[in-house]
Amino acid sequence: MPTQSTSKRLWRDVQVFDGLVQLSEAMNVLVEDGRIAGLWPAREFNEACAEGAACAGRGGVLTPGLVDCHTHLVYAGNRAGEFEQRLEGVSYEEIARAGGGILSSVRATRAASEDELIAASLPRLDALLADGVTTVEIKSGYGLTVADELKMLRVARRLGQLRPVRVLTTLLGAHALPPEYAGRADDYVSLVCEEMIPAAAAEGLADAVDVFCEGIGFSPAQCERIYQAAKAHGLAIKAHAEQLSNLGGSALAARYGALSADHIEYLDEAGVRAMAEAGTVAVLLPGAFHVLRETRLPPIELLRQYGVPMAVASDANPGTSPICMPTLMANLACTLFRLTPREALAGMTAHGARALGLPDLGRIAVGAPADLCLWDIQQPAELAYAVQAGRLRQRVFKGEVVYAR
Ligand SMILES: N=CN[C@@H](CCC(=O)O)C(=O)O
Ligand SMILES: [Zn+2]
Numbered sequence: 001m002p003t004q005s006t007s008k009r010l011w012r013d014v015q016v017f018d019g020l021v022q023l024s025e026a027m028n029v030l031v032e033d034g035r036i037a038g039l040w041p042a043r044e045f046n047e048a049c050a051e052g053a054a055c056a057g058r059g060g061v062l063t064p065g066l067v068d069c070h071t072h073l074v075y076a077g078n079r080a081g082e083f084e085q086r087l088e089g090v091s092y093e094e095i096a097r098a099g100g101g102i103l104s105s106v107r108a109t110r111a112a113s114e115d116e117l118i119a120a121s122l123p124r125l126d127a128l129l130a131d132g133v134t135t136v137e138i139k140s141g142y143g144l145t146v147a148d149e150l151k152m153l154r155v156a157r158r159l160g161q162l163r164p165v166r167v168l169t170t171l172l173g174a175h176a177l178p179p180e181y182a183g184r185a186d187d188y189v190s191l192v193c194e195e196m197i198p199a200a201a202a203e204g205l206a207d208a209v210d211v212f213c214e215g216i217g218f219s220p221a222q223c224e225r226i227y228q229a230a231k232a233h234g235l236a237i238k239a240h241a242e243q244l245s246n247l248g249g250s251a252l253a254a255r256y257g258a259l260s261a262d263h264i265e266y267l268d269e270a271g272v273r274a275m276a277e278a279g280t281v282a283v284l285l286p287g288a289f290h291v292l293r294e295t296r297l298p299p300i301e302l303l304r305q306y307g308v309p310m311a312v313a314s315d316a317n318p319g320t321s322p323i324c325m326p327t328l329m330a331n332l333a334c335t336l337f338r339l340t341p342r343e344a345l346a347g348m349t350a351h352g353a354r355a356l357g358l359p360d361l362g363r364i365a366v367g368a369p370a371d372l373c374l375w376d377i378q379q380p381a382e383l384a385y386a387v388q389a390g391r392l393r394q395r396v397f398k399g400e401v402v403y404a405r
Contacts, residue, residue: 007399008032009056011372013042017063017380019350019363021342029062031370034399039366056401057374057394063345063383064362065134065371065395066326067352070262070283072172072317073128074121074155075142077108079318083291092292092320093244096216102142102176105318109142109152117155118162124316125159127324130389134371134397136165137313137356139210141172146195149173153205164402166371168356170238171196171206174218174226189222193229201233208236208259208357213249220252227256236357242266243288254278260311260355263288265296272299276306281355283311284339284347286332287321300337310339311355312347327391330384341381372396 009031016023016039028045030038030053038049082095082104095101109117128136138156143149153169160167173192181188200206209230211223217240218226227237236259241249243263250261251274261267261275262283275282282303288294303310312333315321323329330344339347353362360368374394375383383391395403 007034008037008050008053009399009401010050010053011056011062011374012058014057014060014062014374015379016364017061017345017349018365019064020346022380027062029364031056031372031396031399034370036364036366036368036370039364060393061375061377061380061382062364063132063373063375063380064349064364065373065397066132066348067135067356067362068128068133068314068316068326068348069137069260069311069352069355070285070313070315071128071136071138072141072315073124073136073138074117074140074152074159075105075109075318076112076117076120077105077318078322079104082319086292093216096176099179101319103179105142106144106176106178110145110148114151114155114158117152118158121155121159122162124324125163125165128314128316128326129163129165129395129403130392131324131326132373132375132392132395133326134165134373134395135168135353135356135358135361137168137170139170139172141175141210144173144176144178146191146199149196150199150203150205153200157205164397164400168207169205170208170210171200171235172210172212173197174211174223176212176217185218185222189218189225193225197226197229197233197235201235206235208238210238210240211249212240213247213252214240214244215247216244220247220249223249223252224256227253231256238262242271246271250275250280254280259357262313264298265289265294267299269299269302272302272306272308275308281309281311281351283313283355284333284337285313285315285321286329286336287323288315289336290332291320291322298337300339309351309354310343310347311351312339312344313352325389327383328387331387334384341384344384345380370396370399
């Protein structure tokens with residue numbers, strides 16, 4: 001893995017997408033001590049500004065490192081068989097109610113050791129990194145016992161030590177009702193609130209708590225109990241909401257100050273308004289929409305009207321989105337959801353970072369952490385336009401060039 005030793009580096013004559021917009025002319029970008037120290041139009045650039053800086057790259061498009069703010073990267077096994085069933089007309093919900101779906105991945109993940117989960121998950125993480133990711137959120141949710149959920153979170157933390165990437169972890173104990181609690185969902189929610197959340201918080205294993213608020217998941221009342229426990233332990237809140245039906249899960253999450261409500265195909269105007277008022281980010285997951293062959297579109301125009309920031313993420317998981325390519329998500333966000341390429345890229349940078357409570361990330365601005373990608377393309381929109389691996393020339397993490405070719 002090539003690295004450079006100087007801490008002062010200069011990228012020259014690059015087109016810049018700053019996380020929200022494309023800058024109007026070619027720029028020079030100076031990085032020092034892991035942060036962006038200067039940003040000048042290339043034509044105005046004065047060598048004295050960057051004295052002592054090594055030239056790290058010239059030409060191409062510089063973007064913030066991509067932020068994949070919603071993944072289920074850690075799991076064992078796969079669900080290719082269910083993919084075939086769904087193609088034959090069996091629905092995701094029917095498979096779940098028959099004990100497959102998430103519970104199928106739970107069986108495989110419970111049976112796997114931490115090392116086995118690392119071995120299974122690293123290639124997926126590497127695929128994200130090869131496509132420009134510098135920050136990734138990883139959820140638990142395939143353990144559904146205290147020990148197995150903590151195991152997943154530990155694996156997620158270890159992945160962040162094995163590769164130059166920032167990993168945020170989210171406890172998703174309320175992903176599905178484990179079979180041993182059949183008919184006793186409230187008791188399982190008590191386990192999540194009284195044992196899982198306190199244990200994850202005490203061990204520093206979770207940055208946030210998520211729920212699956214859905215008919216095949218948990219009711220709004222059950223989710224609310226989980227949010228109260230998360231808040232009591234100082235953890236941020238997220239929601240899988242309005243994916244298959246409208247239960248008002250996004251508005252509930254917003255009332256608890258959630259960082260994000262994710263999926264949201266069935267979100268209504270009241271939910272959009274609640275999110276706008278709370279500053280809750282809408283996380284769009286076009287991979288799951290595509291794989292489930294969903295037809296109900298998220299309310300993109302309403303989200304725009306109310307000024308709700310829209311993030312875009314891979315939702316990499318074995319069931320609804322077995323896809324580890326964020327730039328493909330940018331393409332699907334445009335083709336399926338009609339986002340503009342600029343919106344899709346903001347969704348994978350500035351707004352993705354905001355969905356993780358990290359507003360300094362995902363930007364190219366003086367003072368921001370220097371997580372960057374240099375791409376061999378002419379203009380930023382190409383990242384959403386073409387689906388093509390191998391365009392990443394450099395990946396920069398905390399000011400270090402951690403990948404170069
Ligand atoms: N909707 C719930 N959770 C995941 C899917 C998990 C699975 O099917 O394994 C999602 O984000 O789509
Ligand atoms: Zn998810």
